[in-house]
Amino acid sequence: MDAIRNTVLEAWMNEHGYSSNSLADAVNGAVADLTGRIGGLDGSSVRAWKAGRVTWPKSATRKALEAVTGLPPVALGFVPRGRPSSISPAPPQQKEPDMKRRTLVGGIAAAAAAAAAPGTASPRRIGMSDVNRLNKRFAEIIASDHRHGGQPRIEEQAAALAEEALNLQNAGSATQRVRNSLYASGAAFRSSAMWAAIDGRRYDVAKAHMREAQALAEMSGDQAIKFRIWSHAGTMYRHMGRPADAIAANDVARNLHITRRDPLFASLGLARQGATLGLTGDTAAVRHSLGCARDALERAEPDLDRPVWMTAVLTGAELETLALSAYLRLGDFTQAEAHAHRSLTLLRPQMRRDRAINTVRLARAQLGQGAADTATRTAMKVPADVATRHPRVTRMLQEFGTALRAAPSGKSAVQTWNQHTTTWWNAA
Incomplete structure (x- = not known):
């Protein structure tokens, strides 16, 4: 018998803005929360669910999927083993019934999502459109930072937007996916406020932003923003001349599982560690760390969906910048000059x-x-x-x-x- 496509799951994913890869990442994170071990799903796993090749995932995966979506697996179109599917494929020649089936499936997904919302009234529904609006403002903050750097005005704007993201948590009902995304947005804005304070040499203020950002990042479960915060912490301690603390913070960032999944994050972590090692005078360690960073950069896939703040990493500009910093601290001025010229070539005009x-x-x-x-x-x-x-x-x-x-x-x-x-x- 041919596999029956799970169009209920597809409808839910489309409504909530999930790709196959992003849903796999979210479920892997939920598996880690439940079991202490990161899940092994990838985009092909979710595509197998949608295609109907896998109709009933493993127990831990089902629990994690429910934690992410707020819905039981059967409400997402999954069928327990031994139970026939209630959704039958329409014959290819019957186009009108097939259209009706798709409409019905979309209605099932919408009804299931509504049933999962708390309360019986009709409060405002917070959705991915709200998150996307915040993400647009985050991109504007990044652009301002690139142009103007650590100005108090940018720090204040970022902190205010972090509060706006948190206020949305209490403004209406939302899925767990949306709530996690709001916490991630709040953490992202706080990390930008933290970076503006670091860049402006306001280190005590930066530490306060860091603590707030770390708490929000933990609630979001977002690996990318956790990496950014700890990596910024490493940079802060490096600017403060505290290499031991900088290395420890960088190690937290480099040990997050996102660095194993995406070599671009691994490259940034290694490059920032190389810049920190420049404070220690260990030339061999600097060269090794920067060499590994370059190898990881070459393995990174260019077309993955990544945060806007990773743009300079993908072009190689950030690696050259950090290598410049490392060799300048080592007193190797010839190498530093070479990296300086390359960084200035790769940096975007803005x-x-x-x-x-x-x-x-x-x-x-x-x-x-x-x-x-x-x-x-x-x-x-x-x-x-x-x-x-x-x-x-x-x-x-x-x-x-x-x-x-x-x-x-x-x-x-x-x-x-x-x-x-x-x-x-x-x-x-």
């Missing part, structure tokens, strides 16, 4: 903050090789508004000026630099 930071790092690498005049011309390429309004860039330029004045061959360059920075601040 990433003005990162471009300014890497331009200053390039100038430091050139100065470290005794090329004071070249280094000064490079540092002067930083736009005035970024140089004077971004705390991290301002500090880096001040440090460059100090190093330039201490350089034995930098006397003429110092005069040029002083005149240029005076013009910057007069225009600010």
Whole structure:
């Protein structure tokens, strides 16, 4: 007998915005919550459910699926073993009955979802459209961060949007999938507030955002946002000059199962670990970590659906940026300069903050090789508004000026630099 397609499950997935891969990930996470071991499903497993090749998943999978959807398996079109399906396929030539069957199936899915909602009244239904609206605002926050960096205004906007995501939890009924997504959105906004505070060197505030973001991420079960928060924590401790804490935080991020499922996350974790190891002076460890990061990047599939903040990782710009930071800390100025040029080539034009930071790092690498005049011309390429309004860039330029004045061959360059920075601040 031919397999009967589970159109009830398909209808539910379409209504709630799930792909085969994303549903598999959600159920794997729920299996881990239930059993302590991550599930082994992938997109092909869910496609087998939809095609009717698997009509009754294993017990742990059924429980996890119910936790994700809020519906018992039979309400999703699954049929217990030994029980005949109540949905019979229409003969190919009978197009009108087939259309009626699809309409009926869609009605079953909608009725089942309604039955699962708490209460008998008709409260507002919070759905994926609300989550998608928040995700659009998150993309705007990321774009602002790339352009302007760690401004208090961006931090405040991100924190306010995190509160908006949490307020939606109490605004009406929702599936567990939607509630998890709202917690993930709240965690994402808090992580952006955290990053803005780190970038602005407001570390005590960043720690407060971090604690809030970590709690929300745990409630969401979202591996990608957990990775982002712990990875940001590693960067924060690296900027604070605390390599042991930075390595520990990076290890938490690198041990999440998303790094085993997607090499791009593994690449970012390894690259950030390499940048941190630059603080320790261990050249061999830095090279090993960055080499593994490059290998993982080459294995990463380019077409997977990933968070918007991973864009620079996929292009290789983030790897080059972190390698630049590592080699600059090691005092290997030739290698640092090579990575600086590559990073500036790969960075997208709108990433003005990162471009300014890497331009200053390039100038430091050139100065470290005794090329004071070249280094000064490079540092002067930083736009005035970024140089004077971004705390991290301002500090880096001040440090460059100090190093330039201490350089034995930098006397003429110092005069040029002083005149240029005076013009910057007069225009600010």
